[in-house]
Amino acid sequence: MILTTEDARLSLRPWRIDDVASIVRHGNDRAVWANLTDAFPHPYTPADAAAWVAFARAPGDSLLFAVDWAGEAIGGAGVMGEGATGQFGYWLGQAYWGRGIGTKVAWALKAAALASGRFRRLEAPVFAWNTASIRVLEKVGFTRVAGAPRSVTKAGRLCDVVTYAAGF
Ligand SMILES: CC(C)(COP(=O)(O)OP(=O)(O)OC[C@H]1O[C@@H](n2cnc3c(N)ncnc32)[C@H](O)[C@@H]1OP(=O)(O)O)[C@@H](O)C(=O)NCCC(=O)NCCS
Numbered sequence: 001m002i003l004t005t006e007d008a009r010l011s012l013r014p015w016r017i018d019d020v021a022s023i024v025r026h027g028n029d030r031a032v033w034a035n036l037t038d039a040f041p042h043p044y045t046p047a048d049a050a051a052w053v054a055f056a057r058a059p060g061d062s063l064l065f066a067v068d069w070a071g072e073a074i075g076g077a078g079v080m081g082e083g084a085t086g087q088f089g090y091w092l093g094q095a096y097w098g099r100g101i102g103t104k105v106a107w108a109l110k111a112a113a114l115a116s117g118r119f120r121r122l123e124a125p126v127f128a129w130n131t132a133s134i135r136v137l138e139k140v141g142f143t144r145v146a147g148a149p150r151s152v153t154k155a156g157r158l159c160d161v162v163t164y165a166a167g168f
Contacts, residue, residue, distance in 0.1 A: 003065065003108040010101060012065035012077055012108055015056040019066055019073040020049040026074050026093025035130050036091060038154060052076075061118055067092060067105055077105050079113040079122060086119035088166075090136075102132065106140040114167055121167040125152070128160035137164040 003012040024046050026032070033042035041048045056064040056078075064078035067090070074093045079086035090105050113119050124142060126133045142164035150158035 001063075001112070003112050005104045005108050007101075007104060009070045010104055011068045012105065012112075013068050015053045015064065015066045015073070015076075017050075017053055017057075019053055020046055022073045023049045023052070023066075023076070026095070027091070029094055031094050032091055034154075035127060035133065036089075037152065040091070062086070063109070063113055063116065063118070065109070067101075069096060069101070075105075077109050079109065079119060081119065084120040086113060086122050088113070088122040088124040088142075097132070102136045103139050106136050110140050110142075110166055119167065121165060124164045125161045126164065127152075127154070128162050134162070134164070140166075142166045 001014070005011060024044060027049065028042070028044040030042060033040055033044070061082050062078060062080040065076065066073040067075040067077055074096050075091045077090035079088050081087055088109065090102065090109065092102055092105070110122060113122055122142070124137055126137065128147070144162055145165045146163040147160070148163070149160045152159050152161050
């Protein structure tokens with residue numbers, strides 16, 4: 001499945017084996033890692049990227065996409081889960097932040113995930129400091145459903161998380 005956006009340069013498409021080099025280039029960045037759970041490694045090595053691409057090419061009931069900008073994978077976006085509620089997430093290489101790309105990605109992913117019939121509800125847990133991601137979620141119609149102080153360990157530190165949801 002390929003999800004197009006209003007910008008012809010931007011789409012969400014299946015992961016390809018030849019994405020490894022570009023996602024290492026964009027993902028091996030402490031500023032990206034700092035806003036994701038520890039499931040996203042740092043340093044982010046070619047072996048990490050290859051393992052991710054192998055997993056993401058057989059996603060089961062999850063929807064996992066490379067964020068493609070002008071032919072290059074610059075990040076990832078997906079909904080993971082096997083039941084009615086999917087975990088909604090995304091990241092972009094830092095060079096692409098602040099241009100409205102995250103908002104377009106989240107719109108496309110939310111619409112496709114709810115239209116797919118696989119998920120009735122989407123949940124996005126966000127570190128409380130992540131204003132950009134919170135704004136993205138608010139702009140695409142998620143609402144805050146929970147705040148959980150000191151509930152997730154990041155780099156050995158307990159961090160506050162807020163959860164946004166869309167759907168039923
Ligand atoms: C979160 C992320 C995807 C946002 O993507 P983006 O393309 O930079 O976001 P946009 O340009 O669409 O901006 C969305 C909104 O956030 C605001 N914003 C962007 N960066 C911001 C920042 N550093 N601080 C505060 N607001 C910010 C924008 O102004 C915009 O709001 P507005 O339209 O009201 O002005 C990107 O920063 C990223 O990949 N971060 C690292 C990984 C991550 O945090 N993933 C999400 C985990 S829950």
